[in-house]
Amino acid sequence: MTAPPLPNLRHLAGIVAIAEGGTMSAAAECLNLSQPALAQGLAKAETSLGAALFLRNAKGMQPTEAGRIFAARLVRGFDFLRMAGPLAQRDHLDRLLTLNQMQSLIAAVDHGGMRAAAVRMGRAASSISRACRELEAQTGALFDHHRPTRQAEELARVFKLALNEFRQGQEDVLGLQGVAGGRLAIGCLPLVQAMILPEALNRFAPEFPAVAPQVVDGDYDSLVRGLWRGDLDMLVGALRPEGLPDQLVQMRLFSDELLVVARPGHPLSGRDTVRLADLSAYPWIAPRVGAPARGYFEAMQAVLNPAPELPLPIETGAHSVMRGLLMGSDRLTVTSRLQVQRDIAQGLMVPIAYALSGSGRDIGVTHVEGWLPSVPQARFLEILRQVVGELT
Structure with a gap:
């Protein structure tokens, strides 16, 4: 079951206002909307979701389970959306936005400009441009020579977080009907x-x-x-x-902890004890820059003093490349025990008996x-x- 298109922001805000105020009249007054318009928006939302969001009785309007779940997600989404005002230095910007403006700016930022966004979305460039220019009129410059500014990126971020909550709210309600969906x-x-x-x-x-x-x-x-x-x-x-x-x-x-590994049959494999001097006799594979193992590798290399005739380390972060390099040479590498646990069990790599003290790191x-x-x-x-x- 696919989530339906989102209602407009005024109708979504209306659902929150009804849940908080308990009556249609209080919600309409809070949002400066007519009751018929608010009722029509609620009816469309309930029809698209296939579920009643409120029970009408003499006390007013009480949220159903679906209504409580949906309203909770909407509240989270509007909390993100309210962050847009301070970013743009415009009070109550969240009350002036439209879904089209939000979606157009997100696309322009994600794809590097309005023209590229239009191509990727299959929409007319004028449509994307018009929505972004309307938003610029409310927030200030969002594009510099058609490229998104830092402010545009920050606004697109909070817009995306808000839309994620709105869409997940729809998926949560649809999940009550037996099919849990949404994004992972x-x-x-x-x-x-x-x-x-x-x-x-x-x-x-x-x-x-x-x-x-x-x-x-x-x-x-x-x-x-x-x-x-x-x-x-x-x-x-x-x-x-x-x-x-x-x-x-x-x-x-x-x-997890690090260990030195090599191919099966490597000259250092099978030894009970391996010394630092033993490691210096072989070429290495370096973890890529920024990887947790890189710092430990560089500290080892600083004291190894390898022979000058040895080839320099080959740097890679790709596990398959690292495994292929080991299998075809006498190279060594420092890597996570967990990352090569299956390779060792299958006989594709062997651990080298050199203890790497202090190499533990948290995974999560x-x-x-x-x-x-x-x-x-x-x-x-x-x-x-x-x-x-x-x-x-």
Whole structure:
């Protein structure tokens, strides 16, 4: 079941006002809307969702279960939307916006300009341009030579977070009717790519066939930007002890450690003890810059004093490339135990008996502060914890 198009913002605000005021008349007065207009908007929303949001009785209008769930999500969405006013230095900007303006600015920011957004959305460029220029008249300059400004990016972020809540509210109501849907967008760092995330998704999919999970990999900084902007719901992988952007929080799942690995049959494999001098006789594969293992690798290289005839390290963050390099050479690398656990079990790699003291790091989930997971998202987190418990 696909969520219907969103009602306009005035009608969404009306649903919140009815839930808070308890009567149609109080809500209409609060929003400066006529009761017939408000009633018509509510009726359209209920029809599109296939569920009554309020029960009418002598005491007024009482939210149904669907109404309570939907209104709670709308409140969260409008909380995000109210952040737009201070960003644009315009009081009550949230009351002046339209869905078309919000969606047009998001598209222009995501695609680098109004013309590119129109092409990607299959809409006329004049339509996107008109909506963005209307918004500029209320907020000030949002484009510089047709490129989005920093202010445009900040506004698009809060618009996207608000729309995510509005759409999830629809999905929550549809979920009451038997099919839980919505978004599950996961940023995936290398440490969980090989085992944890695939296993969790394989268990999740049969329980929620109406959800199409999206997994995005990449470097930490780009994934954090996607999370902060509302493009991702969570980021799974190594946590950062410092430098976390504002409004993001981390949740620890377990601790992992680093180890030195090589191909089966490597001259150092099978030894009970390996010394630092032994490691210096072989070429290396370097974790990519920014990876948690990179700092440890660089500290090791600083004291290894490798032979000058050895080739320089090859840098890669791709697990398959790293594995292929190891299999075809006598190179060594420093990597996460969890990342290569399956490769070791399958005989594709072997651990080298050199202890890497102090290499433990926390693995977990990063998300936006105040995030309220949907039913599928919350269940995915439960499954993720189960998988972690079994594998670690």
